[in-house]
Amino acid sequence: MDHFTYRSGALHAEGVPLDAIAEAVGTPFYCYSTATLRRHFEVVRDAFAGLDALVCFALKANSNLAVVRTLGELGAGADVVSEGELRRALAAGIPAERIVFSGVGKTRRELEFAVDTGILQINVESEPELEALNEVARARGKRVRIAVRVNPDVDANTHEKITTGRKENKFGIEWTRAHAVIRRASAMPGIEVTGVAVHIGSQLTDIAPFRDAFLRVRDLVVMLRTDGVALTRIDLGGGLGIPYADETPPSPAQYAAVVRETLGDLGLKMVLEPGRLLVGNAGILVTRVIYVKEGATRTFVIVDAAMNDLMRPALYDAHHAVVTVRQPDPGVEPIHADIVGPVCETGDTFARRRPLPPVESGDLLVLRTAGAYGATMASTYNSRLLVPEVMVNNDTFSVVRARPTYEEMLAMERLPEWMEAAPKGR
Numbered sequence: 001m002d003h004f005t006y007r008s009g010a011l012h013a014e015g016v017p018l019d020a021i022a023e024a025v026g027t028p029f030y031c032y033s034t035a036t037l038r039r040h041f042e043v044v045r046d047a048f049a050g051l052d053a054l055v056c057f058a059l060k061a062n063s064n065l066a067v068v069r070t071l072g073e074l075g076a077g078a079d080v081v082s083e084g085e086l087r088r089a090l091a092a093g094i095p096a097e098r099i100v101f102s103g104v105g106k107t108r109r110e111l112e113f114a115v116d117t118g119i120l121q122i123n124v125e126s127e128p129e130l131e132a133l134n135e136v137a138r139a140r141g142k143r144v145r146i147a148v149r150v151n152p153d154v155d156a157n158t159h160e161k162i163t164t165g166r167k168e169n170k171f172g173i174e175w176t177r178a179h180a181v182i183r184r185a186s187a188m189p190g191i192e193v194t195g196v197a198v199h200i201g202s203q204l205t206d207i208a209p210f211r212d213a214f215l216r217v218r219d220l221v222v223m224l225r226t227d228g229v230a231l232t233r234i235d236l237g238g239g240l241g242i243p244y245a246d247e248t249p250p251s252p253a254q255y256a257a258v259v260r261e262t263l264g265d266l267g268l269k270m271v272l273e274p275g276r277l278l279v280g281n282a283g284i285l286v287t288r289v290i291y292v293k294e295g296a297t298r299t300f301v302i303v304d305a306a307m308n309d310l311m312r313p314a315l316y317d318a319h320h321a322v323v324t325v326r327q328p329d330p331g332v333e334p335i336h337a338d339i340v341g342p343v344c345e346t347g348d349t350f351a352r353r354r355p356l357p358p359v360e361s362g363d364l365l366v367l368r369t370a371g372a373y374g375a376t377m378a379s380t381y382n383s384r385l386l387v388p389e390v391m392v393n394n395d396t397f398s399v400v401r402a403r404p405t406y407e408e409m410l411a412m413e414r415l416p417e418w419m420e421a422a423p424k425g426r
């Protein structure tokens with residue numbers, strides 16, 4: 001459910017017509033709905049009512065400060081995967097004691113920053129990382145809380161590039177070694193093992209892999225208890241899918257039921273790390289049609305957004321629903337078009353042979369469900385400016401990330417001293 005709906009013939013974000021935003025900030029732009037963010041957070045929180053669960057929003061899905069702040073004010077913590085994301089979470093006002101740090105390659109500098117900040121827990125993904133962290137903590141005379149991320153060797157049945165819980169994936173400590181590693185970690189002076197963590201992939205549309213992974217976590221926790229290692233927390237990762245096309249992912253309530261059934265009786269605190277689920281359909285990408293081109297065998301709708309702005313179709317063959325901002329007349333005969341961007345790559349295609357109301361140059365289109373892994377994955381490929389991000393709240397909107405200028409884009413670069421300065425161009 002979201003708050004992007006047609007009212008008096010035009011698509012609105014909550015109470016704001018999208019063509020008014022396009023007029024004010026130019027296209028393309030991302031637009032986020034506060035009411036939708038709020039609703040998604042509340043659905044997840046309510047599904048876990050009665051369990052001692054902290055919802056740590058995975059910043060990599062959408063790290064805009066206004067988005068993180070909105071969720072933080074509702075009580076969310078943060079799951080971060082880099083020093084940059086940790087700094088963002090802090091800058092958005094997330095308290096350190098609600099932040100967990102995941103990731104397979106945290107550098108020593110990043111570990112030092114996390115230890116100095118005093119966050120809730122660091123999820124350790126390998127033995128070398130464990131040793132490095134122990135040294136960092138000891139050098140500071142601290143004991144740092146960790147969870148050991150285990151790789152449960154289950155197949156998430158999702159796109160190969162976002163499956164993370166099979167033994168051939170780079171993530172976590174092999175299931176069969178986890179017990180020994182946790183015992184070893186428990187004996188380290190700089191380490192306090194508080195829990196185990198799993199995250200088996202993203203955009204899961206099937207509940208079974210979650211159940212398999214959680215049962216493995218359960219076995220591990222019980223075995224460790226028998227050996228006198230008492231954990232206080234389990235971190236269940238994120239990964240619950242959302243509908244982009246005709247998928248029917250489990251609801252947060254169904255997901256929570258599996259958590260209750262597999263882990264509910266252990267008396268442990270829980271950390272959840274949803275990303276996509278909270279922000280995915282709280283965001284859209286608004287773009288303008290530049291040209292409609294009749295090719296030899298198909299029609300191309302060429303828009304001013306491109307793969308550098310929204311990478312998911314090029315990277316994962318992902319589907320995004322495309323709608324027009326102007327409400328189509330009922331019964332209008334659709335065209336079938338390839339919706340493409342201006343970038344010089346055939347992969348710069350948002351949709352193929354997509355049914356669409358007839359459109360012309362200047363019309364506004366919306367790529368729906370673009371709030372997760374949209375703006376965060378954007379680049380300046382083809383020297384295109386990063387697109388602005390706008391947040392709507394009821395009848396008002398605010399630009400929460402400005403479009404940079406071309407001067408700003410060029411400002412980071414320098415010619416080496418052995419070259420003559422370029423003539424001042426326009």
Ligand SMILES: *Cc1c(COP(=O)(O)O)cnc(C)c1O
Pocket residue numbers: 058060061079102103199201202203237238239240273274275276277372
């Ligand atoms: C990516 C990631 C998440 C969030 O995944 P979603 O599919 O967006 O819910 C959570 N935890 C970890 C460790 C991740 O890498």
